[in-house]
Amino acid sequence: MQATTAAAAAQLLTDTRRGPRCSRARLGATRLSWPGRFAVEAFAGRCQSSATTVTHRFSAISQATSPRRKARRQCSDDQSALQAGCSKVNRDQHGYDVNWFEEISQEVSKKLRAFYQFCRPHTIFGTIIGITSVSLLPMKSIDDFTATVLKGYLEALAAALCMNIYVVGLNQLYDIQIDKPGLPLAAGEFSVATGVFLVVTFLIMSFSIGIHSGSVPLMYALVVSFLLGSAYSIEAPLLRWKRHALLAASCILFVRAILVQLAFFAHMQQHVLKRPLAATKSLVFATLFMCCFSAVIALFKDIPDVDGDRDFGIQSLSVRLGPQRVYQLCISILLTAYLAATVVGASSTHLLQKIITVSGHGLLALTLWQRARHLEVENQARVTSFYMFIWKLFYAEYFLIPFVQ
Incomplete structure (x- = not known):
C-alpha cells in the first residue's frame, strides 16, 4: 500500500516538471490534464506581463517621436503648398505675358491701319505709278537703266511720297470738324498732336531728300507742292483755297497734271541722265x-x-x-x-x-x-x-x- 502511494507521488512530481500533458477525449478533442494547468496559467501570466511592458514602451517611444513626425509632415505639407503656389504664379505670369503681348499686337496693328488711312493710300498709289511712268519716258534703250538712274528715281519717289503725306495730312488737320468717315483724325484714332508730328516730320524728310539729291527740278516740284498744298488747306486770310471751286480744282490740276509730268521728267532727263531737256x-x-x-x-x-x-x-x-x-x-x-x-x-x-x-x-x-x-x-x-x-x-x-x- 505504501509502495503504491509512493509511486503515484513520484509520477505526479514528474508530470509537474514536464508541464501539461494532453489526453484524448472520447470525441477526439484535446484537453489538458489537471497537473499542468498551474504551469500554463503561470506562463500566460508572464507573457501578458511582457506584452504589457512592450506596449507601454512602444507608446512611450511613439509619444517621444510624434513631434518629429508632425514636424516632418508639416514641412511636407508646406512644401506641397509652396510648389502649388509657384505653379499658379507661373501660370498667371504666363497668362499675363500672353495677354500683354496680344494687347500690344492689337494696339500696334490698329495704329498701323490708322496710319495707312492717314496717308490716303489712293493718292500714294497714284504718286508711285505716276512718277514711275514719267521717269520711263526719257529712257531710249535698255542701256539707260543703270544704278545711277535707279538712285535718281528712288530719290525723286521718296521725296514726292513724303510731300504727298504732308499735303493730305495737313488737309485732315484742318478738316477734323468735317464729317469724313474713315479718317483717323476725325475718328479720334490719332490725336491732333500726333497728326501735327507726322505732318512736320514728313515735310522735313521730303525737303531733306530733295536737298541731298541736288536736283533743281525735284526741288522746284517739292516747293511748289508745299506752297499749293498749304494754301489749299490752311485756314488763314487769302488761303483755304478748297472753299473755292476754281482755286481747289486749279491746285490739284497743276500738281497732278503739270508739275508731276514736267518736273519729274526734267529730273530724270536733265539731272540724272545729263541730257538736254526736250x-x-x-x-x-x-x-x-x-x-x-x-x-x-x-x-x-x-x-x-x-x-x-x-x-x-x-x-x-x-x-x-x-x-x-x-x-x-x-x-x-x-x-x-x-x-x-x-x-x-x-x-x-x-x-x-x-x-x-x-x-x-x-x-x-x-x-x-x-x-x-x-x-x-x-x-x-x-x-x-x-x-x-x-x-x-x-x-x-x-x-x-x-x-x-
Whole structure:
C-alpha cells in the first residue's frame, strides 16, 4: 500500500516538471490534464506581463517621436503648398505675358491701319505709278537703266511720297470738324498732336531728300507742292483755297497734271541722265490727258463730301451745281479724253504701240461707260466706290502713256 502511494507521488512530481500533458477525449478533442494547468496559467501570466511592458514602451517611444513626425509632415505639407503656389504664379505670369503681348499686337496693328488711312493710300498709289511712268519716258534703250538712274528715281519717289503725306495730312488737320468717315483724325484714332508730328516730320524728310539729291527740278516740284498744298488747306486770310471751286480744282490740276509730268521728267532727263531737256510726244500727251483727269478728280472728290462742305460753308462745285450735274460733267470729260487718246494712238507709226494705245483706251472708256450707267448719286457709298474707280482708271492710264510714241 505504501509502495503504491509512493509511486503515484513520484509520477505526479514528474508530470509537474514536464508541464501539461494532453489526453484524448472520447470525441477526439484535446484537453489538458489537471497537473499542468498551474504551469500554463503561470506562463500566460508572464507573457501578458511582457506584452504589457512592450506596449507601454512602444507608446512611450511613439509619444517621444510624434513631434518629429508632425514636424516632418508639416514641412511636407508646406512644401506641397509652396510648389502649388509657384505653379499658379507661373501660370498667371504666363497668362499675363500672353495677354500683354496680344494687347500690344492689337494696339500696334490698329495704329498701323490708322496710319495707312492717314496717308490716303489712293493718292500714294497714284504718286508711285505716276512718277514711275514719267521717269520711263526719257529712257531710249535698255542701256539707260543703270544704278545711277535707279538712285535718281528712288530719290525723286521718296521725296514726292513724303510731300504727298504732308499735303493730305495737313488737309485732315484742318478738316477734323468735317464729317469724313474713315479718317483717323476725325475718328479720334490719332490725336491732333500726333497728326501735327507726322505732318512736320514728313515735310522735313521730303525737303531733306530733295536737298541731298541736288536736283533743281525735284526741288522746284517739292516747293511748289508745299506752297499749293498749304494754301489749299490752311485756314488763314487769302488761303483755304478748297472753299473755292476754281482755286481747289486749279491746285490739284497743276500738281497732278503739270508739275508731276514736267518736273519729274526734267529730273530724270536733265539731272540724272545729263541730257538736254526736250519735250517728247508722250510727255505732251501725258500732260494734256492728265489735265482732264486731274480736273475730274478735283470735281468728283467733293461729291461724297457735299453735306459736310455745305454745313461748313465750303462752296465746292458740288454744293453750287448739285452732285448730279457735277457727276455728268465728270463722265463727259473722261469720255472725251479717252476719245482723244484713241485718236492719238491711232496716229502712231509703230504698229505695236498703235494696237496697245487704241485698244487700251477703248477698253477703259467702255468700262467707264458701263459702270457710270448704273450709278445712283444719292447713294453715298456707291459714289465713294465710283470715286475710287476713277483713281483706278488714273492708275491704268499711266501704264499706257509710255506706249504713246
